[in-house]
Amino acid sequence: MAAEGGLQSPGTKTSSSRTTKVVAGFVRNVLPLALAIGTSGIFLLALGKSPAAFYGAVIQFGLLGTGWQRSIIMLAPLLLYGAGLIVAFRGKLWNLGYEGQYLLGGVLVVGLAPALTQSLPLALAFIILMAIGATVGGAWTFLPAVLKAKFGTNEIITTLMLSFVGIGITNMLIRGPFQNPEVTVPQTAVMPLDTMFPKILGSRIHIGIIIALVVVLILHFVLTRTSFGLRLDVYGASPKSALHVGIDVPRMIVIIFLISGALIGLAASVDMLGLWGTMRANWNPSYGAAILPFVFLARLNILASIPFLAFYAVLATGGALASQDVGLDSHFLLVVVALILVFMSIIEYIGMKRDLGQSYIPPGLRKAFASLLSRKNEGDS
């Protein structure tokens, strides 16, 4: 299953032939994307739009010209965001409150940024602001983490509910203390361009991508090469065995949640300080739900998530403009993402059954067929 993929190392396959591996890798990683794009193309045709025009425009706006720069700018927060989800999901903790964590972290960063960047040296201000974003994002997971650790309260529910509360508080802050007095639309003060993240070598790409890559690579090392990473995986695989090998389970739950939330808050800080520089009321990029399939496709491996998230960044930056181009609601991308999730799960299922040498038809269905047939026979006799 997708969420359990994090523990499987790719080398466990018995077939050692190189081509089989390449084919298997292609089927598992690329086929879900292709099938989803194909199926969503049929949906486009049904709406009377040309799939070729839409996906052509996605490539045109997402990759060609300066599109690739836009995609890389978008990739920076996505990498951190994805790492935040991966940490939680590896521990089998469903932190689904990502939207609240992201927005609340982001609004405090962008709200405090004008004052801090004016009064402090820029580099110091950036570090403090990113620390604020990470702290706020992490703090917003604290209540669900404690409830889960102490009472076993289902974290899906608590994180989701707190997410809605976080979104509400974000909007209150924007309309209240952080409201830009110069404009009537509810939004925070706009950061002057020279107080935002510097750009890399004359391009439009800000240094956020470097920060993201560094953080993400360090985290990958921690998760795969340290005892903490191992303990996290043990807890994720089986909380009961974690208890038996002496892992402090409640503490583990809280730590996993805090890291997850902090990374999402950091993603928001990078996005605010690098790209947006202001936040409007009711603004919500909803990255979290959209990148879910990609962190699963990456088998909850941070390194592997980089190309998948880059793919999504191109799809999203290109898709936003492409949907305007062909006169389509931009939420069409949600359909593509949902289809990727579905096809990924099915292909994962088939692959698992194949590896185990089992029938593809689930036992329940086989039984149903069998009972249908036997009933027929009874009727005949």
Add this chain to the structure above:
Amino acid sequence: MDLFSVAFISAFVTGFIAASMPLLVASLGETIGEQSGVLNLGIEGVMLFGGYTGFVVTLVTGSFPLGMLAGAGAGIAVSLIFLVLSVLLGLNQIVIGLAMTLLGGGITSVLYFEHYSKSTPRLGKDEPLPIPVLSDIPVVGDSVFSQPTTFWVVLVLAVVVAWFLAKTNFGLQIKAAGQNPNSLDASGGSVVRTRSIAVMLGGFFSGLGGAYLALISTGAFTPFMTQGIGYTAIVVTMLARGRISWVIGTSMVFGLSVAIGTVIQLTDINLPTDVIKMFPFVVVITVLVIFARSAYVPPALGLPYTRGSR
């Protein structure tokens, strides 16, 4: 506006019922599913499908009962995807549930954009079915006892579900599938069949809840109009632990918190709309913190059933 005036109280009661009913209906469906061991996180998407289908059907035919039926039918239809993937194939219920939520939100919003974003049509009001004597009660009579037919149908359905879960063999099988699927299997029942029927019943109620929200509570469809009602239904279900009276009670507490927010806007109290929108979720989270120990899910919830596994 004057507090405790007839208009004020009647606005309060109307808002209360409009907010409680869709949640109540959706929670009924989620309760059946959750009792059988299926965690349907896609309820938000199923409600949107139901709401959109119901909206289109009522818009075209002008009939509210037809719209409600179509919404429920659409709920069953999309639940078939969940049924095949999560119950039959045993794929991760959380992943598929999230996919359903995205699919429901994405498809309905794209379709609405295509067909209705320029005209933004609204439906009229469903004919109320006043209860003869009771609706003449002063002050609250008209707002409580003069409701659309669907309202009464939904109340009857809630009673039927309560009876069905508590008193029938099949209700027992559903609970067994969630508590201990192995013993259900051993005693000759079919876990897969029981869960499949539970998922379809869940789809029926979620679709109906979405349709109620669009057709009767709001009178129109807007993209992503559920705004967390589906997730709230999961909370209600967890707190109710399969007891329908609790489902009704908890839904009403939620509806009450929405209604308080709505009527506050009618008074002189100047509260930002963000606070009002947030209020129900604050209530839910407070309830969860206080009753953390009572929020309970069946042991087999979310786990696909494989015979012989432990």
